[in-house]
Amino acid sequence: MQTANRKPLRMAKREALYGYLFISPWLIGFIIFTIGPMLASLYFSFTDYDVVNPPTWVGLANYEKIFSGIPDAIRTQSSEPLGDPLFWKSLQVTLYFAMMALPLGLIVSFVLAILLNQKIPGVNLWRTIYFLPSVIAGVAVTILWVRIFNPRIGILNSILDIFGINGPGWLTSPDWAVPALVIMSLWAIGGGMIIYLAGLQGVPTDLYDAAKVDGANLFQRFRNITLPMMTPVIFYELVLSLIATFQYFTEAYVASNGTGGPVRSTLFYNLYLYQNAFKYFDMGYASSMAWILFIVVLVLTILVFRSSQYWVFYEGQLRGRK
Amino acid sequence: MKRLFLILNLVLIGSIIIGACGSPTTEVSSPEAPVTTTEPVASEEPILTEAPATDKAKVVVFVGMGTGTDPDQIDAQMELQEKFNSTHADIEVEFLIVPHEESGTRFLAMVSGGTAPELVGPNGVETSATYLDLWADITPYIEAENFDTSDFYGPAVELNTYPDKNTGLPLGLYPSFIFYNKDLFDAAGLPYPTHDFADENWTMDKLREYAMQLTLDANGNNATSPDFDPTNIVQWGYDDSWEGMRGVLGMWGAENVARPTTADYKTAIANSPEWVYGLNWLSNGIWEDHFIPDLAGQEAYGAVGNDPFGGGLIAMFYSYTWFFAEGLVELPFEYDIAPLPYNQKGARISRIDADNFTISSNAANQDAAWEVMKWLTDPEQIVDVCLIYGCIPARKSVAEEFRSVLEERWPGLDYNVVFNSIDYLDNPNHESYLPEWGRVEEALNNSLGMIYSGENTNAQEVLDQVNTEIQAILDEYWAGQ
Numbered sequence: 001m002q003t004a005n006r007k008p009l010r011m012a013k014r015e016a017l018y019g020y021l022f023i024s025p026w027l028i029g030f031i032i033f034t035i036g037p038m039l040a041s042l043y044f045s046f047t048d049y050d051v052v053n054p055p056t057w058v059g060l061a062n063y064e065k066i067f068s069g070i071p072d073a074i075r076t077q078s079s080e081p082l083g084d085p086l087f088w089k090s091l092q093v094t095l096y097f098a099m100m101a102l103p104l105g106l107i108v109s110f111v112l113a114i115l116l117n118q119k120i121p122g123v124n125l126w127r128t129i130y131f132l133p134s135v136i137a138g139v140a141v142t143i144l145w146v147r148i149f150n151p152r153i154g155i156l157n158s159i160l161d162i163f164g165i166n167g168p169g170w171l172t173s174p175d176w177a178v179p180a181l182v183i184m185s186l187w188a189i190g191g192g193m194i195i196y197l198a199g200l201q202g203v204p205t206d207l208y209d210a211a212k213v214d215g216a217n218l219f220q221r222f223r224n225i226t227l228p229m230m231t232p233v234i235f236y237e238l239v240l241s242l243i244a245t246f247q248y249f250t251e252a253y254v255a256s257n258g259t260g261g262p263v264r265s266t267l268f269y270n271l272y273l274y275q276n277a278f279k280y281f282d283m284g285y286a287s288s289m290a291w292i293l294f295i296v297v298l299v300l301t302i303l304v305f306r307s308s309q310y311w312v313f314y315e316g317q318l319r320g321r322k
Numbered sequence: 323m324k325r326l327f328l329i330l331n332l333v334l335i336g337s338i339i340i341g342a343c344g345s346p347t348t349e350v351s352s353p354e355a356p357v358t359t360t361e362p363v364a365s366e367e368p369i370l371t372e373a374p375a376t377d378k379a380k381v382v383v384f385v386g387m388g389t390g391t392d393p394d395q396i397d398a399q400m401e402l403q404e405k406f407n408s409t410h411a412d413i414e415v416e417f418l419i420v421p422h423e424e425s426g427t428r429f430l431a432m433v434s435g436g437t438a439p440e441l442v443g444p445n446g447v448e449t450s451a452t453y454l455d456l457w458a459d460i461t462p463y464i465e466a467e468n469f470d471t472s473d474f475y476g477p478a479v480e481l482n483t484y485p486d487k488n489t490g491l492p493l494g495l496y497p498s499f500i501f502y503n504k505d506l507f508d509a510a511g512l513p514y515p516t517h518d519f520a521d522e523n524w525t526m527d528k529l530r531e532y533a534m535q536l537t538l539d540a541n542g543n544n545a546t547s548p549d550f551d552p553t554n555i556v557q558w559g560y561d562d563s564w565e566g567m568r569g570v571l572g573m574w575g576a577e578n579v580a581r582p583t584t585a586d587y588k589t590a591i592a593n594s595p596e597w598v599y600g601l602n603w604l605s606n607g608i609w610e611d612h613f614i615p616d617l618a619g620q621e622a623y624g625a626v627g628n629d630p631f632g633g634g635l636i637a638m639f640y641s642y643t644w645f646f647a648e649g650l651v652e653l654p655f656e657y658d659i660a661p662l663p664y665n666q667k668g669a670r671i672s673r674i675d676a677d678n679f680t681i682s683s684n685a686a687n688q689d690a691a692w693e694v695m696k697w698l699t700d701p702e703q704i705v706d707v708c709l710i711y712g713c714i715p716a717r718k719s720v721a722e723e724f725r726s727v728l729e730e731r732w733p734g735l736d737y738n739v740v741f742n743s744i745d746y747l748d749n750p751n752h753e754s755y756l757p758e759w760g761r762v763e764e765a766l767n768n769s770l771g772m773i774y775s776g777e778n779t780n781a782q783e784v785l786d787q788v789n790t791e792i793q794a795i796l797d798e799y800w801a802g803q
Contacts, residue, residue, distance in 0.1 A: 048802075051430045052456065065798075085791075152622040166553075169618040174777050262617055262775045264768055278427055280760045 045287035055284065062288035087289065089264055090272035093178065097268065098245040100182045105241055106234065109189040113196030114226070127197070134190030142254040145184045146171060171255050174265040181251055181266065192237050199233035200226070228313040235312045239304055246297050249274065269293060378414040379690035384432070384439035385417055386425035387449040388677060389644070389711050398710040406697060413690045429453075433682065440691035443493070443679030444711050447481055447753035450489050450680060454755055458681040459487035463692045473701070477747045478716040481676045484755065489680050491699045494713020496642040496675035497743035500529075500663075501649070504656035506557070506637040510535050510544070515638070515660035517736050519670070519746075524663045526603065529638065533559025533613035536637035545612045552612045559613035561630055562640040563620050563774065565673075567766035569752040574600035575667040580752035582766065582792055587757050588800060590792035592766065593785035599666060601781035605773050617774040631657075642675050643740060647712045650732055659739045662746070674747040677713050714740065757799040765791045 020027075045062055047055035066087050116127050133141075148154050149170035157167030170180040207225045216224065249270040252260070260267030260275070273293070277286035383403075385391065390399060399417045406415045418439060420428050432438055433456060442449075442457075450457065464471065471479055471491070478492035500515060507514055512532055516524045536559035537545035544550065545559070562570055572580025576596035583590055607614035615622070615630075626633020631641075632649045640662065641649070650657070662672040679698060681691045698707050704715040705724055715724050725737050756762050769788040772778045 052433050147624070150621045150624050151618045153625045154621075169621075169775075172617040172621055172775065174775055259764070259767070261768065261771050263771045263777045275760075275764070279764075280758070281426075281430060 041287040041290055044284050045291050047284045049283040049287075050281045051283055052281075058284065062285045063292075065285065066288065066292065086264070086267065086272055090260075090267045090269045093260075093265065093267050094246060094248065094269040097178050097181060097248060098242075100179065101185045102238075102241055102245050104182060105185060105189055105192065106237055108186055109192035109237075110196050110230075110234070112189065113193045113200055114222075116193070117197060117200045127194075131190035131194055134188045137188050138250050139254050141187055142184070142251045145180075145187070145251075146255055149180050149184075171266075172262055174263040177255075177262060177265040181255065184251060184255075192241070195237060196230070196233055199230050203229045229315070231312040232314060235304075235308050239301060242300060242304060243297055246270075246293060246300075378412060379687040380414050380416060381441060381687055381690050381694045382439040383415060383417045383441045383443070383679070383694070384420065384425075384429060385443070386420035386422050387429070387442060388422075388444045388446050390444060391419055391422055395710050402707065402710070406694065410693075413687075413693055415694055433684065436684075438682035438685045440685040440687050441679050441681060441694055443490070444677035444713070445490075445680055447676055447751050448759075450482065450678065451753060451755035452759045453680075454484065454487075454489070456683055457487065457489045458683040458685070458688055460490060460681065460692065460695070461488045464488065469696075473717045473719050475716055475718060475744055477674070477744060477749065478676060480749065481674075481751055481754075482678055490678035491695055492676065492678055492716035493699055493704070494677045494708045494711060494716055495744060496644050496677075496713055497740055497747070498640065498642045498662065498673050498675075499739050499743050500660045501631055501639045501641060501645065502658060502660055503631070503634065503637050504658060506536055506634075506655075507532075510637075512536070514658065515663075517658075517660055517739055519661050519742050522664055522668065524661070526663050526665055529560060529663045530603075530607065530611065530613065533607070533638060534611055535559070537613040550612070555612060555615070555619060557634070558615045558619065558636050560607065560638045560640070561615060561620075561636045563615065563630075564641065566752070566763060567770040568763075569673050569748075570604060570770065571597045571600045572673050572748040572752045573662065573665055573671045574603075575665050575669050575671060579671060579750050580673065580748045581750040581754060581756070582762065582789075583756060583796065588796060590789045590796060592792055593782070593789040596667070598781050598785055601773060601785060605779045605781050608774065609776065609779050616776060617771070620774075643714055644675065644712045646728075646732055659735055661739055661743060670746045671748050672743045672746040673752050674744065675753070676716070676751075677711060714744075758795050761795050762792055765795065 044055060046057060046059055048058045048061070049055035065084055067083050112130055116123060116130065120126070148156050151157055151167060151169045151172055154167075154170070156170070160167040168176040170176050203226060207229070208221055211221050211225055247270060248268050252266045252268045252271050253274070256262075256266045256271075258271075258275075258279075260271050269289070270293075273286050273289045276282045276289065385399065389395065396419050399419070403415050403417050406413075429439070429442065438456075442453075463469065474492045475495060478495055482489045482492060502515055504514060512535060515529075515532070518524075534545040536557070537550075537555060538557040539551040540554040540556050541549070541551065545552075568580045568582065574596040576591075576594045578584065578591060578594075582592035582597075604614065608616050615636075620630075622635060623630045623633065626635060629649050630636040631639035631645075632651070632653050634655060639645075639649075662670060664670050679695050681688050681695065685691060697703055699716070701717055701719055704717055705720050705727070708715045708724065709727065715721070721741060725741070728735075728737055728740070765788050769784045772784050773781070778784050
């Protein structure tokens with residue numbers, strides 16, 4: 001009896017060992033290339049570190065500079081009063097972008113997925129066409145969009161001109177630069193669209209059939225069946241998009257030539273962090289910014305997770321209640 | 323089967339660990355393959371595939387902070403390297419070409435890794451100022467050898483001289499002047515700008531007057547016409563938009579010329595009356611007189627290969643000698659160069675760019691680096707070196723030789739303008755040292771962006787605001803000292 005008990009235990013241990021061995025390449029990489037640098041950056045965030053000289057421990061000075069600014073003792077009358085104004089500016093730019101790009105990206109990709117879930121001729125071709133742009137992203141696409149947005153020779157203003165609309169300066173205008181980047185961000189909605197499409201195809205058709213029998217119209221079917229059944233996918237997309245939005249960098253860097261211009265209108269959080277690290281070589285300050293970003297994203301993600309119990313519907317969960 | 327997977331997995335992990343711990347791949351620096359890897363290169367290890375002579379002192383010349391990374395320049399530098407190595411028994415030179423975008427990070431990585439390159443260059447004044455703490459002082463070498471610097475242009479020596487050190491021997495200068503399109507002047511019925519440096523009628527007001535007549539809308543009306551349409555400009559009279567705030571405002575005669583602080587770097591004076599006057603001149607030129615393109619107008623340059631002068635969009639373009647190679651290539655119109663006009667105070671301050679090579683203060687072979695620096699700036703070599711980088715040699719003795727080279731390459735230009743402009747350089751220079759150089763530059767150029775974009779066209783307000791910002795940066799810097 002004892003032997004019979006020991007065997008499965010040994011087997012379970014061996015399987016666990018195999019499991020760890022199989023995932024060990026990733027684990028080792030994660031520890032060396034992710035956890036290691038993370039811990040290093042946490043340490044650097046409490047130091048004054050210019051890359052050339054050894055880091056000097058400064059305690060919370062970097063964090064203090066962000067939130068309180070330079071100490072009163074050294075502040076002249078004309079100095080900025082509160083915190084690092086560029087830190088707050090960069091946070092403001094990022095939130096402004098997130099408030100537009102996040103809902104717009106979620107809605108447009110969802111609507112597109114619904115349209116491409118219909119029985120229309122050549123639907124696979126249409127799906128491919130809408131998905132393709134998301135495969136090409138980054139620097140090349142941004143350069144392409146910079147050209148499209150060119151207020152003098154860009155195609156966008158040329159089209160607006162046909163309709164008698166005097167197009168804005170887009171990336172050359174402090175007011176229009178972020179909206180332009182929001183429009184640019186729609187280029188890559190194909191990835192989200194595919195995930196929504198997969199979710200839509202997983203909605204049981206008998207639910208629609210039953211609703212039709214009960215006399216539900218198209219809107220009612222969407223409101224009461226499609227939307228609730230899709231909430232787990234929407235939730236998943238929301239979390240990923242939220243994190244990606246706060247990490248927005250490449251497009252802003254390329255479009256503004258690394259300056260965050262015009263007039264700091266595209267000074268995204270990560271761009272300012274990059275400037276501190278690799279332009280001003282203030283690695284300690286940049287590290288503290290990185291950890292603040294980490295905490296902000298973590299808190300927002302936790303809030304989204306907490307809120308999910310009020311609006312995300314899991315089919316299995318409902319069955320369980322039954 | 324499981325065992326097989328286990329063995330394969332162990333082999334995989336083992337190879338990853340061995341790969342991660344192994345020695346870095348040897349870099350090959352060649353004209354065809356500029357160095358692009360991010361790992362610092364140990365100076366003891368060979369970069370070239372050829373085996374180095376062990377008894378030679380190696381001098382790594384780090385190129386990428388400024389010019390020198392174009393394919394033809396890389397070829398030429400390899401030839402220079404070969405020339406030096408074949409004529410020197412005790413020193414081996416090795417040009418390390420790094421893409422410009424990653425040069426700063428790479429250089430600092432090498433310094434912090436204890437493998438600082440011996441020589442860095444060609445550096446503009448900006449690079450010399452930004453990394454000032456990392457350069458060795460060459461004064462002891464000059465004094466020990468009683469090295470004669472009298473052949474260098476005085477201003478060129480001054481640009482490398484700081485209170486506590488001399489950062490390097492001057493290599494080249496890039497004087498600035500007005501490039502003008504003669505065809506557009508002819509079409510407007512205007513006389514060409516004078517080439518006479520003594521002509522005091524050639525002022526910034528006169529330039530404005532010409533520029534307005536040279537600015538045309540799509541209907542052919544110039545900026546002085548009541549029918550002029552400022553929303554549809556196709557040709558502008560003047561442009562200096564490739565320059566930052568300090569360069570743009572240094573010409574207006576402020577006490578500290580192009581430096582936005584007092585001489586002790588403790589007080590911001592970016593809102594000096596002269597700078598306000600200059601920025602107001604620019605703002606009015608863009609938004610009231612319309613002879614200077616705003617930010618949106620500058621986007622038209624994209625249609626002409628980002629070359630506003632060569633594309634025929636600008637009648638008068640303020641730039642440097644480095645623009646010869648960049649912008650004066652088979653232009654379909656007649657052009658020439660003229661001195662920068664006198665400012666509102668009756669002075670001419672014509673900004674200048676300059677190049678030098680600097681020795682890293684913690685490099686291994688500094689004595690050998692000094693020898694290479696001397697060789698690169700020697701009268702025998704300096705013309706060839708400057709031809710690679712596009713600068714005017716900083717030695718007076720080779721001026722005529724270089725002038726004839728220029729005349730052959732770009733015939734018909736008045737080269738007196740080039741050489742005479744050196745006498746009117748900006749000092750303190752528009753790229754000269756400042757504490758927290760990068761942050762101050764960012765603040766200033768952000769303010770310039772306000773004017774160009776129309777976000778705030780009030781020069782006094784813009785400069786008052788940036789002055790406050792710079793003062794905060796200086797306060798913080800000095801508090802940390």
